[in-house]
Amino acid sequence: MRVVVPREIKDGEKRVALVPDVINKLTRLGLEVVIEAGAGVHSQATDADFTAAGATVKSGDVLADADVVLSVQPLTPQQMATLKKGAITISFLSPVTAVDSIDAAASAGVTAFSLELVPRISRAQSMDALTSQALCAGYRAALVGAELSPRFFPMLMTAAGTVTPAQVLVLGAGVAGLQAIATARRLGGVVSAYDVRPSSADEVKSMGATFINLELEALEGAGGYAREMTEERAAKQRELLTPYIAKSHVVITTAAVPGRTAPRLMTAAMVDAMEPGTIIVDIAAETGGNVEGSKPGEIVTTAKGVKIWGGRDIPSQLPFHASSLYSRNVVNLLTLMTTPSKDGAPVALNIDFTDEIIDKSATTHGGAKHTPGASEKVGAN
Numbered sequence: 001m002r003v004v005v006p007r008e009i010k011d012g013e014k015r016v017a018l019v020p021d022v023i024n025k026l027t028r029l030g031l032e033v034v035i036e037a038g039a040g041v042h043s044q045a046t047d048a049d050f051t052a053a054g055a056t057v058k059s060g061d062v063l064a065d066a067d068v069v070l071s072v073q074p075l076t077p078q079q080m081a082t083l084k085k086g087a088i089t090i091s092f093l094s095p096v097t098a099v100d101s102i103d104a105a106a107s108a109g110v111t112a113f114s115l116e117l118v119p120r121i122s123r124a125q126s127m128d129a130l131t132s133q134a135l136c137a138g139y140r141a142a143l144v145g146a147e148l149s150p151r152f153f154p155m156l157m158t159a160a161g162t163v164t165p166a167q168v169l170v171l172g173a174g175v176a177g178l179q180a181i182a183t184a185r186r187l188g189g190v191v192s193a194y195d196v197r198p199s200s201a202d203e204v205k206s207m208g209a210t211f212i213n214l215e216l217e218a219l220e221g222a223g224g225y226a227r228e229m230t231e232e233r234a235a236k237q238r239e240l241l242t243p244y245i246a247k248s249h250v251v252i253t254t255a256a257v258p259g260r261t262a263p264r265l266m267t268a269a270m271v272d273a274m275e276p277g278t279i280i281v282d283i284a285a286e287t288g289g290n291v292e293g294s295k296p297g298e299i300v301t302t303a304k305g306v307k308i309w310g311g312r313d314i315p316s317q318l319p320f321h322a323s324s325l326y327s328r329n330v331v332n333l334l335t336l337m338t339t340p341s342k343d344g345a346p347v348a349l350n351i352d353f354t355d356e357i358i359d360k361s362a363t364t365h366g367g368a369k370h371t372p373g374a375s376e377k378v379g380a381n
Helices: 020-027 047-052 077-082 099-108 122-127 129-148 175-186 198-206 231-246 268-272 319-336 356-361
Strands: 002-005 032-036 056-058 068-070 088-091 111-114 156-158 161-163 167-171 190-194 250-253 279-282 299-301 307-310 348-352 377-380
Touching: 020 032, 020 047, 020 319, 047 056, 068 319, 077 099, 088 319, 099 111, 111 356, 122 319, 122 356, 129 175, 129 250, 129 279, 129 307, 129 319, 167 175, 167 231, 175 190, 175 198, 175 250, 190 231, 231 268, 319 356
Parallel strands: 002 032, 002 068, 032 056, 068 088, 088 111, 167 190, 167 250, 250 279, 279 307
Antiparallel strands: 156 161, 299 307, 348 377
């Protein structure tokens, strides 16, 4: 059974779905691993590294004979159409933004799994690519803020006097936000944070940051995510956050609701109230942006001298470790649905839809879109 990793073709994508260190986890199961030549070039994984790890490196079309395709970005509709019926794909595959790829997978008879849909349960933690990549994004966000800011982050005592530390505000205390807090603190900033989930206060405080309590209704959602808020609630939140934002030197916004447009945390009026030289890092720019005026992949400077950095492919800016973490996520998910070769029996895929992880992360199966909850058990060889 052949597992294929193609080169990523989306502009700016520098990750690879498998790194050499994890190849043996698949070959031990009896799987053949094929890597498209050059797939790991940006992640410091050479073709020779993959070959030494036990994979086969091929040029040209690697998809036609694939039983399983592992990628970071969704395969394009054209790529889906080249796969054989019954093939499996594992990748990021948002039901909101990758509709064409999902439709193409269904038409081709491909079973397509979305890493965005892996449920947030204890048993699935090792497969949670959203979390591993959010970790990368939060770390990078703090570094960007420090790099763009005209200020030092730490307090410095010098012969010429004392340099006061930067005031850093992080909006959203999920995985990305907590990593941004931790990194900004390590850089010496004085950090405050806000989240619509009061339960995150203890985590924020444990990192040495101050939790801002606006005394609004909690929005605890399923799986640890925040629930979507009403516009009235959002407007009140923005009003109460304005004074905290106005006195900050760096603001990092990380709020997201899976499968939906990013919530608007800062309006243009709030940005205009900030001091010249203030830096805003919006890591949700690709999904609509937490900040009015942010643009993915661009630095926008307002008329009043505030810089808004719009995130785009942020984990790809740290391709070595982002790929390493991601590859472990996909290997763990693939292993869950693999029956190893044993006593002469070949390795087989066991797509068991009674398993919550498999059921909820599948988007297509058997020539149609998959609806979680319709329990069935199908073996594939």
